[in-house]
Amino acid sequence: MQWKILLGIIIQLLTTSLAESDLDFEEDMLEDPIEELSITSTEIPIASSTIGPTITTKDYCHCDMEVYGLSDLNGVLKSPNFPGAHCDSGKCIYKVLPHPNMTLRLNIQTAEMSSGTTLKFWSIFNIDDKEYSLYHSDLRGYHSEFFQKYEQFTTPKNVGFKVVLEMQKNTYAFSGFKMSFDRLINETSNHLCDRTHVIIGNESTIVTASKPFALASGCMFLLSPSSDGIKNKQEEMFIEIETESPTYVAIRSYDYEGLFSRDDYFDSNRTKLVDASKVEVIFRRDSSYTDSFPSPKITARLMTKDCACPEKRMNLTGHMSSVIIRSPGFPNLYCPGKHCRILINSEKNEKRMKKDRLHPVLMILSNCSLNEYDSLKLGSMESGRLIFRTEEKNMMPTKFLRPIIIDQQTLGVSYRATGISQMRYFEMNITKLEIPEECVCSMFNDKEYQNSGWLSVVIPKNCSTIHCHWKFSTDRKIPPQYMTIEFIMDKPSLKDIVYILTNTLTEEYDSELLSTKRSIASATSPIEFTFSRFTYLADSDAVLNISWKIVEACECSQEKVYVKVDQPSVLTSPNYPEVYCPNLVCRHTFYAPKGHYLEVQISDADIEKYHDFLKIYDGNSTIDPIITRISGQENYVTINSTSNILFFLFMTDESNGNKGYHANVYARPMTIDHTLGETHWIVLICVAFLTVPMIAGVIYFVIRKKENHRQLESLHNPTISYSSSEAGSSINIAFGSSNNGNNNERCNELYG
Structure with a gap:
């Protein structure tokens, strides 16, 4: 009985041993590929390359950190199990260490990865003996054709690469990636x-x-x-x-x-x-x-942080009646990408103001030169009204803003700068003033006129500080209209100034200019009119007269005019004799019958000097010779064309203050005097230069031909004479004296 029990134990031990042996064999078979990969990697000398700890081991995917050292001048990086399907999860890291004397080139040969799988690239280098990783980019789960834009990477000397593979579920059995690297001593530029x-x-x-x-x-x-x-x-x-x-x-x-x-x-x-x-x-x-x-x-x-915004809160008090707000970095640097908000409070003493019959106001002076996409806004924090903002203009340099006078209130300034590389700035001065009530005029943006009218404003001599602001505009687009204003000042003081602003116009008129009537027109934007006197006592009261009216937009008359004989055509500027419109470009071509020229008689011309003009060309376009250019005042100007066509060009700018021109155009029959104008004389001279040599050549040819003919005749009948002397003898041969006589007669006829 005991031997049977012993035999059973021995059989059981043998069975267990064989089972464990089979399991060990299977495990060895499974691990063979991984060991083979490990052996391949460890063929690189240990001094330069190391295999780090296993990061993940799943489904045949042993993923080790691969490090390639200084002696590895080239190598291959592959995803686990390549070219088989990459794993459903795991993270692999590959490092090619920097070489102090060699650059590094990385070449992606193929890349097929599942959705969600990423391949990240980093540059690595040492700073103070510490490794620094600089992220470049990552490639995400696409077929290899999508990798073509980044199929190669490069580094300078002493910089290496780190590649990180993070795998996700691989439903469609994508094979992963394969790439190679090479170290180069002389990289191409x-x-x-x-x-x-x-x-x-x-x-x-x-x-x-x-x-x-x-x-x-x-x-x-x-x-x-x-x-x-x-x-x-x-x-x-x-x-x-x-x-x-x-x-x-x-x-x-x-x-x-x-x-x-x-x-x-x-x-x-x-x-x-x-x-x-x-x-x-x-x-x-x-x-x-x-x-x-x-x-x-x-x-x-x-x-340094001089690009910091100004203080967020500023106060105007009895001790500080003025504050200055400047853009970050003013005046040396325009700081891009800044956004600043400033709140300006001002104290009010209404009791004293009422007792002394004073009116508290704020005067705002600004100087700015901003990029067209920068934003500078000033608004009332009490009413919510926007006082002004910079418009999207085309880089208007050093654009000044006129003085702005408003009632005392809490203000907010908002400044936002773009990142465009332009040197731009702004500076804003806000001052609290107390002015007599009789010196209070129209505050900024309080009055806007959209119909025709006039103002006569008395400026008292005792008002050392006074500012008035009006806006004139039209809101009708169809039919198009424009606003025109005329102004003149009686007895202006030395410091009186008028500022005119539109979207395209900025003008300033001092006391000397204000003594003469001025006119401004605008078809594209309102006209802002500001009168300003600051800290100056005048000798007498002054009167500012302003009139304005809305005018239907001008249209140029017909472009082609056929002038009849004894029936002159009349040409005037649009709206003549009233003020012509702004922004005009009028073209007219006049035609006279054949055999006639055009005579232009300009009886009156009053065109804004330097800015507007009338040009007349001797032909049918501006490429023909120009006869005259009129800009300013002219009377009784007469011009003539050299042919039967004349071209007129009349152009005006945004502002004007003149009535234009009046001209009569006549068709006159051409005479010798007119046909031999300057151009004709030039033509005749050119013809003469061509024909005179031709005539001389013909004459020379005729003479030579007849001379040769006469010599041939004399050869047939020569006259020979002999003479003798002590010194010797001579032979004289004469060829037909009668022919010589005929030839001389012909020469006399030719040159007579």
Whole structure:
């Protein structure tokens, strides 16, 4: 019995041993591929490459950190199980360490990954013996054809690469990726990035210069403040970018705690002001562009925080009657990307104002030169009314704003600057004034006139400070209308000034100009009229007279006019003898019958000098010779054409104050005097130069021909005579004396 029990135990032990042996064999079979991969990787010398700890092990997917050192001049990176399907999960890291004397090129050979799987690329380099990773981009779960735009990456010397693969569910068995790397001693210039780590000081530093570049993936840069900049508390970095499509630039900025702040992209010239603690810059090529592209020019410098906004609250008190608001960085720097809000409070003493018959006002003086997309607004915090704002103009430089007088109230200023690289600024002075009640005129934007009318405003001599503002406008578009105003001042004082503003016009009239009647017209925007006298006592009262009216928009008369003989045509400026319209371009062509020329008699011409003009051309367009140009006042001007066509061009600008011109056009029969005008004499001279040599040539040919004929006749009948002397003898041969006589007669006939 005991032996049976012992035999059973032995059999059981043998069965268990065989089962464990089979299991071990299966596990060994499963691990063979992984060991094979590990052996392949460990063929690289241990001194330069290491296999890190296993990050994930699932479904045949042992994913180890692969590190390639300085002696690895080339190599291959592959996803786990390549070319088989990549795993459903896991994270793999591949590092190619930086080489101090060699650049690095990474080539993506194939990439097929499941949706949700990402392949991330980083540049790695050392700063103070610590590894720094600079993120470039990531490629997400697409077929390899979508990777063509980033099929290669490059680094400068002493910069390596880190690639991170994060796998997600692989339903369709995508094979993953395969890429290779090569270290190069002499990289070609259109593949070579500038240094990655750039130290920025208070002087402008070139980050990268513009040059042809081949790889769409571009280059990356880390911008760090210099030690002197940190010491001097230069905490902001001003970056200037010069680029254009297809090259775009990304700027990633971080705050002083190292937290990501914002990411900006540009494909045109821009400036950017960011925290200087840590800034990353990368440029790439637009994926739709396939050829070499110009790399951008990027410069940077450190700045102190003089781009800070003004105080958020300012107070006008009895001790401080004026405040000045300036744009960030005024006056040396226009700070891009800033948004500032300022509240201005002012104290009121209504009891004293009423007792002394004074009126409290605020005077606002502004000087600004802003980009067309910048925004500067001034509004009332009490009524919510917008007092003024900058319009979207085309970079109007040093545009002044006239003095603005408003009732005392709480104001709000809002300033928003774009990131466009233009040097722009603003300065605003707000002053609290107390003026006598009899010196209170129309406040800013209190009065707007939209119908015809007139004003006669007495300016008292005891008013040392007085300001009046009116707006004249028309809101009718169909039929089109425009507003015209006329103004003149009787006995203006030395400091009296009138400001005229429209959307396209800024004019200023001093006391000398105000003594003469002036006229302004506007068809596109209201006319703002401001009279200003500040801290000046006059000798006598002055009177400001203003009249305004709405006029139907002018139309030019017919363009082609056929002038009949003895029936002159009349041509006048639109609206003559009233003031002509602004923004006119009138063209007229006059035709006389054949054999006639045109005579123009201008009996009256009153055209705004320098700005508006009438031109008359000797022909049918402006490319023909110009006969006269009239700008100013002319009387009884007469001109003639050299042919039967004349062309008139009449142009006016936004403002005008004149009645235009009146002309009669006659068709006159051409005479010798008119046919031999200047142009005709030039033609005759040219013809003479051509015909005289031809006639001389004909005469010479005739003479030579007859001379040759006469000589032939004499050869047939020669006359020979002999003479002798002591000295010897001579032979004289004469050829027909009668022929000589005939020839001389013909010469006499020709030259007679």
